[in-house]
Amino acid sequence: MKKLYSRAVAALSVISRHNFVTSADLAPSITGHSIPREETVRHLLGLMPEIEQDQTVMHVGGGSGYLSAVLAQLAHRVIYVDRNPALARKASERFTGQGLHNIDVVEAVADSRLKADTPCDLIICTTFIDTPACLLDNLRPGGTLVCLEGRAGPVPSLAMFQRKNDGLERIRTLGWIDFNRNSEQILIDLGMVDESTLAQARHEASSGNERVLDILRRKLNLEETELYRSLARQRGMEFVVGDDVLAQLNTGLFRHFSRTFLDLSRMIPVAREDSMLTVITDDPDARTDQLERLTQDYGIVCKLVTPTDFRRVWSALDLTAKGSRFAEEQGGEASGQIRGDKASRDLLGQENDKHVSPYLVSVYEAILLDAVSERASDIHIEQYEDRVRVRLRVDGDLQDLPQYQLSPREIRGVINVIKLRAELNIAEHRLPQGGRSRLQLSGTSYDLRIQTQPSLHGENVIIRLLPQTGRAMTIEELGMSPAIGAHYQRLLDNPAGLVLVVGPTGSGKSTTLYAGLQTLADDGRRKVITVEDPIEYSIDNIQQTRVRADIGFSFADAMRAFVREDPDVILVGEIRDQETALEAIRASQTGHVVLSTLHCNDAVDSLQRLYDLGIHPNSIAGELLAVIAQRLAKRICHHCREPATASPDILAEVFPDGVPADFRCFEGKGCSKCGGRGTQGRVAIVEYMEVDADVRNAISSQPPIGELRWRALDAGLITMRDSALDHVIEGVIPLSELPRILPRERMAPELRGGRRSNG
Template identity: 75%
Template sequence: MKRVYPRAHEALLAVSRHDFVAGSDLVSSITGHSIPRQETVSHILDLLPEIEPDQVVMHVGGGSGYLAAVLSELAHRVIYVDKNPAVAEAARKRFFYLGMHNVDVLAVAVEDGFELDQPCDTILCTTFLGERNVVAPHLREGGHLVCLEGKAGPVPSLAMFVKHGSKLERVRTLGWVDFNRNSEQILIDLGIVDEKVLADAKAEAAGKNCPVLEVLRHNLNLEEIGLYRSLAQQRGMGFTDAETLLPELHTKLFRRFSRTFLDLSRVIPVAEDDSKIIVVTDDPDARTDQLERLSPNHTIECRLVTPTDFRRLWSALDLTVKGSRFVADHSGGAEEKPLINGQNSELLGSEPGHKHVSPYLVSVYEAILLDAVSEKASDIHIEQYGDRVRIRLRVDGDLHDLPQYQLSPREIKGVINVIKLRAELNIAEHRLPQGGRSRLQLGDTAYDLRIQTQPSLHGEHAVIRLLPQTGRAMTISELGMSGLIGARYQRLLDNPAGLVLVVGPTGSGKSTTLYAGLQTLADDGRRKVITVEDPIEFSIDNVQQTRVRSDIGFGFAYAMRAFVREDPDVILVGEIRDQETALEAIRASQTGHVVLSTLHCNDAVDSLQRLYDLGIHPNSIAGELLAVIAQRLAKRICEHCRKPAKPDRVTLAELFPDGPPANFRSFEGEGCDKCNGRGTRGRVAIVEYMEVDSDIRNVISSQPPIGELRWRALDAGLVTMRDSALDHVIEGVIPLSELPRILPRERMAPEVRGGRRSHS
């Protein structure tokens, strides 16, 4: 192989590849062909016939323009051709900006034909041509066509043709050209990282013994699916997900290969036909050549998945293999093996008296946890109905099944035992509900698992709540409240003293709203914040958090009495459950502290009745209460597939008995891969907000009936949940269909205020 001739070397040095890295508007068009590496351009120049200073060269598939720019340093004139008008226009602007005035840009597909004012000495095609003769008219007699040959494989070859008469005659294959860029080069080209950030990530990854991509994703807070989808596109790989693959995994294919080999190669075989094996990987730079040698009669098609989905697929296949062995090992004899603490010994271990479980059952439990984390589930429900076992996840408030776990009643008993042992519960107790907690560490994120077991007719059920412990909660600005209410909530925290209540049923996001206030205070850093909680749901840096210990008499009221002597500015009480805690909260606010807490009740006005019922004097409530925030959680429309929707007539009739406003609009999610086809992604709080002013204080002190309390609050400016929900509907945050789910029927229509209907 000849060395790159001196003029070509000078041309490479004269053109900065960095100048041709496409902007974010052209990310979808950047490939290794459109912006080849400098090493690739050097190799192409090495293969090409030497270009003379008086020659005309055409580059078909010009892409970003980098290769054409290098050619412009060698030739008298370069004709750049690309069929994508946006890409061609971006390249033209670069040529003009860099003063490369000997490059002519044509935004056209060569197959469509075009006219040139002079023939070319050399035509270079770095894209695949359907018919190479379409470029023959643009070559001079004896001119060279150098083009990619064969199919678009991982490393295509360049072939050279010479024009004789009207025909192109093949001369020879020049050599292979590797247009691939590794994932690090792609991230630089996409503008996601620069050389310094990449170097720092490499050093950190080496220290942690983990992939560089994992470090970058964590440090830059990159969305996993978007990052890997983009890398797949750049690498020319298909992108897929676990949900698509899980129903049709081929266990026998997985068993055919060494587990160690697959783990080291970072590939999982998932499907096979007569001529092809489909594998998935979470490494964009993974190589499949060894797998090809092991399967000489098959071609290998590699698709990219996220690391999370890779773990899920591996767990699912691994569990199926282990499960088959488990069934084979435990289905031989008709006699039941002796029980340990009421459980079959083979589910707990080989030696009676030892609390060890089958590795298979541990793997089942860990795979369920991994699925829950992947789906961003808040809860896991493990249930048994006769011989039918059901495992469900609660995602965005709704339960849905995990059908890939086809477990027997015997296996689920073993899984329940694993859960109990991890949570340090009594595995011999099946008659009473039990509660405990354990921890899960996945990468840099720790999860606090709150576990409840419940006896039932057919066996024990388990519910596991997953609470991520990131050291940080959402701030008020990230909650999704309206700007007005968010600002008022922020102002409440700046008060010198007073009581703020967040109310609603279980699972309505009360703790999330309170924690947002705490995070905002922690970020500010000027005030000391102490909490007493049962349990501590989220760990927040710079906030002093304490857990209730009822077993030693350390409850909410006891903690409140102790806390006021520790010079706090803000005190959070997890929940006001009884009169003693309510009285201590009032006293703490009277002694110059802002007190935050929750109550279980339906709306803001109901909270007043609840405090009356707890025996708190109306004047104390009126004097100390600053505001009440009542809330429900509604599903948020997926922003990636949101579209205008036709409002449901029945819901509209309930909302607007006198007819909807002329400009009323609503939206819905069409369903896409970002939201797993659901049309919704995440949830947002729908808030009722009652700020206690002088008018409300007078009403509270007189303790009127609850109905009068409600309409007096409305007249004083109560922001109802209906108002908040409609604002979110009109702004396209939530679908109209959520309103009947979060609003009682009597609150759907505008409420009557003091005998007259309120505005809508």
């Protein structure tokens, strides 16, 4: 490439690329051709003939307008052409805002119907056109056309044509030009990252042997699927999800390539059809040229997946290979053909395999990968008489993983792997056992809580997955109504008192408490100590302590020690017995805010639970600040949410006196983002009882629980029905969730002192 002429250097210094890149108007159609890098524009100008000051130049494929703006510094007039009306409109606004009045914007397709009002000296096409001759009439005699060739290749070439007589004559190939932006440049263009953050991530990547993109995703807390979908769109690649790849996986292709080569190139061949080989990668910047040289008889189609899905596919292929070897080693027993009394003894755990096969380790890791990919909260591995069932709990519902058709012998081996990693006794099959292990995946650490349970046909295993990010949700992120969120925030600011979060197992109590802790940690003005069993989430700037029953360190012991350590806020994981309840009351009496959980059904039931634990009513009345009771409801997928027709049966229960005229509800119709379920994630439905003077007096007198509830209603109890209906009307949850989270007697407006409350 010849040295760039001085006027072009000056033009590049005058026009800032940053002014033509804003995340707010990056349409899906924008690629590197639309927002070329400064180096690409510099290279392009160096390849072309020098542009004279009196020339008229047409730029076809103007995109964001950056290259057209640079050309406007060199030529007398520039005609910007783009087929995308949104891009053309935005480009025109940018040109006007920067005082570039020698650019005319034309919204048109580059074909024979495109007619400039004056012949051009030079036409530059930075997008592919099928027939360059379609632009002939826009060139003056002797004019030059520069356009891209080699659409199928990773890097196109730049060709120069000249108008001679009534045709175009190809003069020569000017050189190769790469319009691709790497993933780092794309993130800058999308406004997700700045240069300083990028530089810091590069340093961490080089010192920690990680990829820059993985570090950025972790630092910026970016959602993996949406990030990679955006990168695929910007790179002009097809994005696919792991389930679609696994459904059509050609396992035989994997054996035809070096595993080391595939690992280093971050590619996996997954399908072959006619003369095309489809590969997947989790590297948006992956180059296929080396693979093309290895497979000269095939064209390469490269699709992008998330790192988690890449590992899932690799694990599935690895599992197939190891499974074949395992079946051969086990002489047919691995495929479920277990014979005789020895097999029965094995099933009951009387004999144990001494050798743990790598295949069994791979099975377990594949199940964990599937769980993480599906954002499951729990894994259930269950044994029945003649089959094994693996299920995931996703958004509160259990769903099968049918791809794991394991024999009883195999599942015993997998359970042994789980036990070994959780440091449990693999020889013990008669008693339940509990333990913990860890999983590291894509920069995220997961705490795995393992519970084994003997059953008629063998041991079952339940694994809870708890991501350890160093941060929990904040109160704002919980999805509470603004009013209840403000109440919760105010409770944390109190000088002393007891705050309870109640509900059944799996209702999100810990998540709500941790949200309060995260708010306190971010504030940093108060000392917070916790005692938990187990520590579910690790939070920076919070002192967290674990109960150790094996050495006699209980919740009550921790509470007695904590009050001497100058804390402002104490979290007790759970009040399970009278001793812990008494210590929690005493800690609140000595000037501490105490947060804890109870297992009960609603806010008022928590009072009866404290009575049952032997706590004096006056102590409860004096120290209790508020009770938050909650359930989890499925959240409507915001990608496919639409208005819904309400079920008449549910409406009759919720509004016995008639449905309000302005009532509305929504549902998710199902899409690729939510796996066709119509829901994605869950949200807490909260009942909030603040203890004011009237409720305090009622607690002290210890009336029947029914009377306590209507007194709380009169004092402003926000019921779970109220919260649920607010979420239904706002389109957060479907109406069909109400019967699942509310008992029948709570579906209708409740009585307040004998009168029906407003619904």
